[in-house]
Amino acid sequence: MKDIGALLIDLDGTLFHGGIMIKDADRLIAGLRVAGVPFLFVTNNSSRTQEQVAAHLRGMGIKAEAHEVCTSSLASAHFVAQESPGARVAILGEEGLHTAFKEAGLFVVDESPQVVVQGIYRAFDYAALAKASRWIREGARFVLTNPDLMLPTDDGVMPGAGSIGAAIEAASGMPPVVIGKPEAYMIRYAAEMLGIPVEQAVVVGDNMRTDISAGGKAGCRTILVLTGITTRDNYEDYAKLTGAVPDLICEDLAELMVTLGV
Template identity: 40%
Template sequence: MTTSLESHPIHTWLTDMDGVLVHEESALPGAPEFIAALQQYGRPFLVLTNNSIFTPRDLRARLARSGIDLPEESIWTSALATARFLAEQQPGASAYVIGEAGLTTAIHDEGFILADSDVEFVVLGETRTYSFESIARAIRLIKGGAKFIATNPDVTGPSAEGPLPATGSVAAMITAATGIHPYYVGKPNPLMMRTALNRIGGHSETSVMIGDRMDTDVKSGLEAGMRSILVLTGSTDVDEIAQFPFRPTAVLDGIADVVPFVERLTPHEAVELDED
């Protein structure tokens, strides 16, 4: 089956990180070449992640160790998107934050006051040290009227030992105790795609989202009005695609297969992409 990847010129590229560019601490085949091609041809791009634990500086160092060289300004996390969203909603408000440096730094840098009482928002992110005390405080604050925000709905995260409970799991616990569901900012909310595009001056009709998950990457790209590429080096097998009521624009084996299109898909070309 052949489908047009470029119904409009491609000016801007967004890509997920884990499962697309890296697996654990190793670069996936073609990832360094993909980033190098974007830089060589002057294509605006951002690397996206739902992980709110790390700052862009931390993530840049992780990518550099794997052989992928890019500036920290080219990394957009769910923590940054959440902080930007809150700043647009209620600038200078106070928030009780459960998370690590990636989230607390982002919230603080947007001018928020971090507090543990009389706050406007409870902001939940991912951490490897969830405590009963912090969860109990969040429940009391939400019951008292604080608005409940979470960085992303992922219920588990990867580790060398196997899956770990993530933001969505802890959010479900708080929801069960309060009856209040959080507003999730990260993927699959298309808000994260739009804030990313705004950051680099992109437009949905001339942008592409690359990911390894149908339920987050492809869905959020679709709902933001973007074309999407699913790569099969992460969470989704090709046989699982049919389970979803939507389709990516193209399916490729890995990011190495995207590299030629960075060069070929200029704003003046339209090519047909063979999915088989």
């Protein structure tokens, strides 16, 4: 693949599974550095800060710095700051979301918000559902970091941010603005972080429903790696479901390295 401005690389399922590095992920990132290919780690996970994501990668042996990470929290904060500068924001989420919004100069409040932002929130309860749905019915904008219904963990699959968002949407009667994959906004923001036109970016990921769909919607080229959610056996089903078509398919990260010439 020629004329790559930068790679936007998914994490879980592409470079690691939970706390276990996928074979050759460390070599891939090291090779990109040597070749001078710009990249960002791009994740729907809103719970961690940039530094926490980078530390997680380093703990598995993948060299990473905080400024090389783009999360759905960062993209959501950027969206709200652009659309509603100085807005009062109620956050239903964890440390990564709170940190991103405070650093974006937005006002995090507990009452009368103009915007309700929700990500993965493991302390979510009925009281939080009642407040969020009331605020949205009263006119607050509803922003969802990512629509993932399930969250892989070391203890198995747990409800994701999208499952919580579905409850809030049902209770408020209002659909959210979705920032993360499979929508295009986070991909466009990641390209902006790197200072390149979005069409010069290449999205690399394991999931047809999120990574490849988001890249296509954003106008990027896409590379599917068969290291996670999408496999040879289910590829056709996902292709029919999403309508997405990756530009390239690689069996594993070793093949991706050969394809990229790193």
